Amino acid sequence: MCVSTGxxxxxxxxxxxxxxxxxxxxAARKLFVERGYDAVSLSEIxxxxxxxxxxxxxxxxxxxxxxxxxxxxxxFGTHEKIDAVIERDxxxxxxxxxxxxxxxxxxxxxxxxxxxxxxxxETLRDPAFAQSIFEAAHIPSVERLSALFADxxxxxxxxxxxxxxxxxxxxxxVLHAPQTRALFGESCNPLMLPRDALLRExxxxxxxxxxxxxA
Numbered sequence: 001m002c003v004s005t006g007x008x009x010x011x012x013x014x015x016x017x018x019x020x021x022x023x024x025x026x027a028a029r030k031l032f033v034e035r036g037y038d039a040v041s042l043s044e045i046x047x048x049x050x051x052x053x054x055x056x057x058x059x060x061x062x063x064x065x066x067x068x069x070x071x072x073x074x075x076f077g078t079h080e081k082i083d084a085v086i087e088r089d090x091x092x093x094x095x096x097x098x099x100x101x102x103x104x105x106x107x108x109x110x111x112x113x114x115x116x117x118x119x120x121x122e123t124l125r126d127p128a129f130a131q132s133i134f135e136a137a138h139i140p141s142v143e144r145l146s147a148l149f150a151d152x153x154x155x156x157x158x159x160x161x162x163x164x165x166x167x168x169x170x171x172x173x174v175l176h177a178p179q180t181r182a183l184f185g186e187s188c189n190p191l192m193l194p195r196d197a198l199l200r201e202x203x204x205x206x207x208x209x210x211x212x213x214x215a
Contacts, residue, residue, distance in 0.1 A: 017055075017059070020049070020050070020055060020059070021059050023051070024045060024046070025069060025070055026049070027048040027049035028040070028049075028066050028070060031045060032067065032070070032115065032118045033115055036118065036121075037063075037067065037118045064122070067118070067119065067129075068129065068133060070115065071115070071136060072136045074112065074115065074137075079144065081102045082141065082144055083144070085102070086148055091214055093212050093214040094214075096170075096203050097199060097200075099145070100170075100174045101199055103171070103174050103178075104175070104178055104195060104198065104199060105195075106178075107181065108178070108195070113182050116182045117182065117183075119133060142164070145163075145171075146163040146166075147163075149163035149166050149167065152213075157212070157213045158211055158212040159210055160210050166210060169206070169209075170206050173202040174202050174203075177193055
């Protein structure tokens with residue numbers, strides 16, 4: 001009797017490609033942060049990650065596609081964490097504070113800060129790349145929070161008649177300080193608020209303004 005192994009072979013190849021993809025993302029992230037986007041060649045990324053240039057082009061198309069994939073994978077983790085908070089539900093004020101913490105902590109890792117600076121430089125030079133990053137990294141968070149605020153308003157758990165406006169107000173309160181740190185460095189801002197103080201005060205102001213339930 002002949003037993004087909006085609007399905008197993010397909011899965012093996014898919015797994016291999018996925019491992020290669022992650023290896024290339026990790027190598028590119030490391031090199032971009034250490035040396036800057038312009039200073040790193042695709043050949044150097046392949047040398048560190050393994051594989052071939054042909055595979056890299058097949059997976060990411062070009063250098064900008066690789067950087068975009070790094071950002072998307074980085075933000076995907078943040079989106080997953082926010083989704084987990086929303087899925088658990090609970091007291092809206094407590095949920096909001098937890099989400100704020102997730103957003104703030106997304107700017108706390110030195111490697112992430114280095115990556116943010118790399119991305120900012122490239123978005124200034126390439127409007128199409130900037131648009132793709134905006135759509136992949138920013139819009140999903142805005143949509144998640146807008147839907148959450150709309151649900152709270154409809155259920156009488158808060159008074160948020162304009163959820164989209166509220167999202168921008170919330171992100172401004174929570175992310176101004178971390179984004180300033182990412183742009184200029186902590187040493188340039190001696191008035192930088194400690195994480196816990198920023199988290200407490202920003203969420204308290206927002207909760208008070210929109211009458212968000214604490215229970």
